Amino acid sequence: MASETGAEDPTTNPDERTRTYGGVFGAFPYAFRASDSWLFRSYVVVGGAVAVLLTLVFALALVRLFGATAGARFSVVRAFFFLVGLAAVAPTIAPVLLVARSRRRGFSRRPGYEAGLAIAGYLFVLSLYLGLVAGMPEAFTLDGETITRPPPSGPLAPVVAFLYGLPQVVGWLIPVLGAALVGVVHWLRR
Template identity: 50%
Template sequence: MGRFDSYSGLLSAYPYAFGRSDSRLFKSYALVSGLLAGLFAFMMVAAVLVLLGNTEGARGGTLTLSRTFYVVVGLFVFVPLVAPVLLVARRHRRDTPVDSRYDPALAAAGYLFVLSVYAGLVASMPETFTTNGETVARPEPAGLLAPVVEALYSIPPVASPLLVLAGGILVYLAHRRFR
C-alpha cells in the first residue's frame, strides 16, 4: 500500500488522481490546476485581508455583504477549477465504470474553464481606468490573437461573468456526458 492509495480531501485528491489516471492530458491538468488553485486561494485570502483592513472599524451592512461577495465569487471560480480532479479521483477510488474518454474530457473542459476565466478578465477590462492617480487606457489588441481580444473587448463588462459561467457549465456537462 502506497502513500496515495486513497485520499481524504482536496489536497490528497490531487496526487491520488494524478497517479491513478492514464491520461497525460489529465495529468497535465492536475499539475496546472493545482498551481492555479494554490495561486488563486492565496490571492483570495490576500484580497479578503486587504478588504478587512480597509474596512476596519466600519459597521456591518453593505461592507459585510461585500466581504461575503468576495468569498462567493471566489468559490464560483475555485470549485470548477478543482472539480475535474476531484471527480476523477472519486471515479478511480470507487472503480466506477465510465467512458475511456472521461479523464481527458474533464481535463479538456478544465483547460477551457481556465481559458474562460482569462477571457472573462479580458472582457471585464474597462476602456480606461485610474491606477495610482493616473488614467490608463487598456492596451490595443495586437498580434495573432488581436481579433479574439477585440471580440472580448466588445463584450459589455457586465456580461463578462457569463464567460466564466459557461466554462463552469462545460466542466459539469463533460462530467455528465462521459461518466
C-alpha cells in the same frame, strides 16, 4: 470487522476506505497516480497550480478589502468577494476531485471521461482569462491613478479587440459557461 476468513473487510473499515487520499490536498497526487490519461495528468498539475494561484490572489485581495473596510462589522462586499473566489477555484479543482472520487470508488466510466474532464478544465481556466479581458473597463482608477486598458496588439489582437467590444456583463458569463461545461462533461461522460 473481520470476515469469516479472518481478513479485514475494506467496506467496513474506514481507514481502509479512505487510505487512498485524505481530502482535497490528497486528491491531487491520488488522481495523478490513478489516471491513465496523460492529458488529465497534465491538468492535475496545471489545474492545481492555477487553483493555488487563484486562492492566493483572492486571499490577498480579501485581506486588502478587510483593511479598506476596517471597522465595518458585516460587509456584503466581503461575502460577495469570498463567493466570487470560491466560484473561480471550485470549477478549477472539480475535475480532479471527480476523477479521484470515481477511481477511489471503482466506478466504471465511459472511455474518455478523464480526458474530457481535463479538456473541460483547461477550457474553464481559459474562460477565466477571457472573462477578465471581456470584463475589463476602458479606464479605471487604481490607488488614485487612472489606468486605461492596453490596446490590442500581437497575433491575438483581433480576438482581444472582439472581447473588448463585448458588453462588460459578458465578462461574467464566459466563466459561468466554462464552469457549466465541467458539469456537463461529467454528466455526459459518466
